[in-house]
Amino acid sequence: MTDTGPSLVFDEKTTRHSVGEDVLGMLTGTFTASFGLFLLNASHAVTGGTAGLSLLLGFASEVPFWVLFAVINLPFAVLAVWKKGWDFTLRTLVAIALVSGFSVVHETFFVIGELNPVYGTLAGNLMAGIGLLIVFRHGGSLGGFNIVALVVQDATGFRAGWTLMIFDLLVVLAALLVVPWPNVVMSAAGAVLLNLVLALNHRPGRYIGR
Template sequence: MIEPAPLPVVPARSHSLAEQVAGLATGAVLASLGLFVLDAGGATTGGTAGLALLLARVSGWSFTGLLLVVSLPFIALAISRKGWAFTLRSAAALSLVAGFSALHPHAVGLEAADTVYAALVGNLLAGVGILVVFRHGSSLGGFNVVALLCQERLGWPAGYVQMVLDVGVVLAFAAVGDLAVVLATGAGAVLLNLVIAMNHRPGRYTGI
C-alpha cells in the first residue's frame, strides 16, 4: 500500500496590523449583534456583558455605560497579567462592542424576538465574535481575561472556565426572570462557551 505523502509544515505567520484591525472589528460586530438579539428577546448571557444587560434592565441605565464600568476591574487585571499590548487591543475591542451596541437599535428594526431563539442565536453570534477576538490576541475584557489566563497558565480550556463563571450571572438572572427565560438563557450561555471551548485551545491556531 502506498503511504500518502506527509502534509508540508507551514510556518506560523502573525496577523498584519490591517488583519488585526479587521479581526477586532468583525468580532465586535458579531458580539454586539448577539447582545442586541439577546436583549430583543428578553434573554441574557454570561460574563460582564450579561451582567451589564441585567443591570440595565433592573436600573434603566445605559447598557453601553454599564458594560464599560463593570469591565474596568478586568481591564486592570489584564494590564498586570497580560501586558499593555493585549490590554489596549482588548480595550479597543470592548469600545467597539459598546459603540456597535449603541448603533444597532437605530439601524435594525428588531423590537422583539422569541426568547428561545434570542437566547440561542444571540449567544451563538456572541460566541463566534468572542472567538474571532481571541484569535487576534485580544479579548472583550471581563471573564474573557480570567478564562484566557486560566488556559495559558493552568491548561484549563478557556470555554469551560468561562462557562463555570457564567453560571453566577445566570443564577443572578434567575432572581428577576421567569423559569422559561432562565432556562433559555442557561442553554444559550452553554452554547456560547462550547463554541469557544471547541475552537480555541492550545495547538488549534497559530495566527497570533
C-alpha cells in the same frame, strides 16, 4: 530511508496576523458579538460574563447596556496588564469600546418589531460566541471573565471555554432575581451554547494565526 510524511514547520513571522487582518478581525468580531448581545437584550435574556452582568443590571436599572458594559469591564484592565501585557490590554480596551459603540448602532438602526425569545436567546449566544472567538484569535478579549479565562488557560491549559462556562452559569443563576425563570432557563441553555463554541474551537496551540 523511511518517509514519515510531510512535516509542517511554521514561521511565527509568516503565521502572525498582519495589522490589516487584526483591524478587520477585531471589527468583525466585535460587531458580531455586539449583535448577539443586542438579540439577547431584545429577548429579555442574559448570558454569562460581564456582558451578562451588564444585561442583568440594565434590566434592573434601565441604564443603557453600552454604559454598563464599559464601566464593569474597566477594573479587569488591571489584571490584563499584569498577566497578559499591554498589547493584549489595549486590544481588549478597543474591543470593549467597539462593542459598546456597535450596541448603540444596532439600537439606532435595527428596530425589532417581534422576536421569538427562544430564537433570540440561542441565536444571540451563538453570534456572541462566534464574535468572541474571532476577537480571541486576534489577540484580544471582551474583558471581564474572558481575561480571567485566558489567564487560567495560559497557566494551566484548562480551556477558556470551560472556565467561562462556570462563571457564566453563576451569572445566569443570578438572573433569577431579575427576570422570570423561563427566561433564565433559556439563558442557561444559550450560555452553554456560547461556551461550547469557544471550548470546541479555541484550544491552546491549535490556531497558528496568533
